[in-house]
Amino acid sequence: MKSIFCFFLPASFYKIVATAISFYYITSASAFNKNNLNDTTPMSTQKEAILFIENIKDLKSSAYWPNVNPNLFLRNLKENIYTPLSIYEGSNTNFCGYAALSYLPLHDDPLGYAKFMLQLYEQGKAKIGTAFIQPSSEILQAAGTLKYKGVLDIRPADQVWFLSLADHFKGYVNFFNRHYDAGDENTFWASVNYAKFNRMVRKLFNYTVNTRGYDLIHPHINDLYEYISNKMKEGTVVLYLNNAYLYKKKHNTVRPAIPTHFIILLDIIKTGDFITIIYWDYGFRSLRQITPAFLKKIVFGISCCTKKLSHE
């Protein structure tokens, strides 16, 4: 099908059309059953997760994941539970969306995360939220083999997590590359558009996700600082950004004005003419002082993820 489409018009045309018809989100929605009185966000503590994971002394090799060393897998899970901010997307991959959403279970439900990961490892499939994750054979083979990605090289559990999510969830940006081939972690196969990100958070972790933003155009918000500050009081704020400005990699005069990066905003403070942002974009926290104009230039989406503490 891909080749037939490409014969008539270039792939870029379809990407533009698909982007243009993407939805503008100002929504609050849930993937869970609203009639269910137990429709709450799963929660657990770090202490519970540590007790659980430290009781696993011997993890056997999995027949489903031939390239994942069980000891490294277990060590990686422990690292994620003990130091949730250490999870890293890998250098030059398109896993940032999956890394960003990992912040939620690692902080709010580490026990649920650990149980899911162990089941996925031992049985080759597992359920999390309303999503039943059953990775394809290509993913089962690829996990544990990703190399030259920095610390991701030695973190097979993170490879399993990122690859499985990318394999399961599809958005329009994945339309032309839906099946994994070696090296696809750096391509559109792994990309996450804004709607896909929000959908994943709802389905996987049952948060109420209040979103504002587009895939191509900046949201129309008069006082962006004020808006984001208020959202931070409600829940975990994820910003969808243009990374070409946040982390410049080229000196080209013309840079694509499209968002490509997700970060977790940890704090935002206004002092005089500047705004200080503290954010987590995998591996460590960063602090940066920017102007309000620069903030407006880089932000394309603001998602506020709030826990459902009781039936809504």
Place this chain on the structure above:
Amino acid sequence: MSNKINAAILSGITMLLYSCTPTTNISKYYFENGKLLDSIQESYKQQYKQRPFSIEFTDKTFKNISIEIFTDTLKYIYEFSTSEDRMKDTLLKYHLSVTDINKLISQMASVHCTWINNLDYYVAGRKEFLVFMSMRAKPFNFPFTNKKYYILTYFLQPQYYDVEGRLLDHKFRKKIRKINEDIFRRITDKVAYTISDRFR
């Protein structure tokens, strides 16, 4: 007259071809300026021991920099003009030598080095470090290459290369190692280079 035109065309084509053979040129450049480049790398490593950091020139004129300074809990990203006084205060705050960092910055500008960083990579599950230096191709005055960066990597140990001079992952496996998705080639046992369309 026609001979002159032919000669001009021929020399033009020769220049164009020369500009398309950066392999020789970056190696040649390294051997001509190795002392300065090695000194930048050595100076950076010494300062890095005091406090992990990286330096980036954010503009084409090499007047503005971004410094990323790592502490145990945060990565601080600062932007300065090289002539600004507040840079000095920041360096002092993080116990970095103002004199040495200023010298490093001016040395980087003199070779059009846009980015210097300590990069981690993994060999058989073990963490290793290399110094990563990107230089704008422009100072070499090659036409049609102004959007490219020459990247030098300084390894702590001698590396393995194949017969074509490509950096290998391991002595016996003969798999080509990539850094930042680029294939690197040998200059010396410990120094490799690549040409990339991004500097970091």
